[in-house]
Amino acid sequence: MEQRHPLPPFNIETAKQKVQLAEDAWNTKDPVKVSLAYTIDSEWRNRSSFVNGREEIVKLLTAKWEKEHQYKLKKELWAFTDNRIAVRFEYEYCNDQGEWFRAYGNENWEFDENGLMQTRYASINDVPIAATERRIF
Known part of the structure; x- marks a missing residue:
C-alpha cells in the first residue's frame, strides 16, 4: 500500500514536517513528483480551476x-x-x-490514512513586484 509519511493524526512536529515536505516537492517544479503526494482521485481547487x-x-x-x-515557494503551517x-x-x-x-x-x-492528500483547496492572489523586491531565493 502506498504511504507518505508522516501519517495522520498529526501533531505539531509532524504537521510542520508535512508542510516542509510539500514545499520541497513543489520547489522541484517536477509535476510528476509533486502529484505522487496526492491520492489517485485527489480533488483540487486551485484558483478558479477544479481538477481531479x-x-x-x-x-x-x-x-x-x-x-x-x-x-520559488515558501509555505508556513497555519493550523492543523x-x-x-x-x-x-x-x-x-x-x-x-x-x-x-x-x-x-x-x-x-x-489527508487519507496513508498520508496522501485527498483534498487541496487553494486560494491565491498575484501581486506585481519589481525584480528588486524579490525576497524568496
Missing part, C-alpha cells in the same frame, strides 16, 4: 511551470488537526515578458 486525480494535477502543474519562470492541515504561502515568479509577481495564498489540506 493525479493525471489532471500533472497537466495543471506542467502548464503552470511553463508560464511561471524562476518559481487530526488529518487536516492549513497553510499560508507565498511564491515568486516571472512571466515570459520578464515581469515579476509574488503570489499569496492559503491552502486547506485533507
Whole structure:
C-alpha cells in the first residue's frame, strides 16, 4: 500500500514536517513528483480551476511551470488537526515578458490514512513586484 509519511493524526512536529515536505516537492517544479503526494482521485481547487486525480494535477502543474519562470515557494503551517492541515504561502515568479509577481495564498489540506492528500483547496492572489523586491531565493 502506498504511504507518505508522516501519517495522520498529526501533531505539531509532524504537521510542520508535512508542510516542509510539500514545499520541497513543489520547489522541484517536477509535476510528476509533486502529484505522487496526492491520492489517485485527489480533488483540487486551485484558483478558479477544479481538477481531479493525479493525471489532471500533472497537466495543471506542467502548464503552470511553463508560464511561471524562476518559481520559488515558501509555505508556513497555519493550523492543523487530526488529518487536516492549513497553510499560508507565498511564491515568486516571472512571466515570459520578464515581469515579476509574488503570489499569496492559503491552502486547506485533507489527508487519507496513508498520508496522501485527498483534498487541496487553494486560494491565491498575484501581486506585481519589481525584480528588486524579490525576497524568496
